[in-house]
Amino acid sequence: MADTAPAAPTEAALRAALAESYLYLSRHGLLELNSGNVSCRFGDGILISPNGASAETIRPGSFVAVAADGSAAGSGRPSSETPMHLAVYARVPEAGAIVHTHSDHCTALACCGLGIPGFHYLVGGFGGDDIPCVPYATFGSAELAELAGAALARRKGCLLGNHGAICHDRDIAAAAARAHRLESIARQYLLARQAGTPLTLTAENWRDYHAMAAKFRYG
Ligand SMILES: [Zn+2]
Structure with a gap:
């Protein structure tokens, strides 16, 4: 029997x-x-958390269907950051889900305009040798959407200047785990900066890392 693609959820x-x-x-x-x-x-569109969502009130039925052109297809008001999510999906075909947070350590670095250099090999899981921080832009704006879309076309996560962080991955569970990983790396980078001057991996270290990661489908 021929293989068939798994049914879409x-x-x-x-x-x-x-x-x-x-x-x-x-x-x-x-x-x-x-x-x-x-x-x-x-x-052809997305499901996104509603404007003003919180853990106390969120339910499966709370998520709002939005078409690719930004028009809400269902009831409820979608998140004010819907343009940023749509910009990432438009530019990153492999992005199946997106998580945006104001998690503490990511936000602390982003408020200093600091991206995360390749101080730890797990930075490589984000698709390169650093995790960039894009400049500040107003929440919900087309400018922020453009900045995040451009950064996430090159990486699976980035920091948003004076704001927070955003990640994408194949599905929502993987994107949530990636956001958790990004916060953990940001915390470790802040600790390392307090302990001294973090060393960064060399170009040769990164070549070896990416070769090993490809072998183990790591990242
Ligand atoms: Zn935000």
């Missing part, structure tokens, strides 16, 4: 996974009050 399954990941991020302190938002691809 149903809308109900996507909504349940989004709600579960929202609560995972909240449990780990990555989403506080109503900061941050999550989304996944859904048909």
Whole structure:
């Protein structure tokens, strides 16, 4: 029998996974009050957390369907950062889901305009030898969407100047784990800066890392 592609998840399954990941991020302190938002691809558009979402009120039915042109297809108001999510999906075909947070350590670095250099090999899991920080732009603006879209076309995560962080991955569970990883790396980088001057991996170290990562499908 010929192999067949796995069936696409149903809308109900996507909504349940989004709600579960929202609560995972909240449990780990990555989403506080109503900061941050999550989304996944859904048909030609996306499902995204509603404006003003919080862990106390989020439900699978809370997520808002939005078409690729930004028009809301269902009831409820989508997150104010919907343009940023749509810009990433438009530029990054492999992005299946996106998580945006104001997690503490990412935000602390972003408020100093600091990206994360290749001080630890797990930085390489984001697709290069650093995790950049894009300049500040107003929340919800086309300018912020453009900056994040351009950065995430080259990396699986970046910091947003004076704002927070954003990550993409194949599905919402992987994107939530990536946002958690980014916060962990940001915390370790801040600690390393307090302990001394973090050393960065060399170009040769990165060549070896990426070769090993490809072998183990790591990242
Ligand atoms: Zn934000």
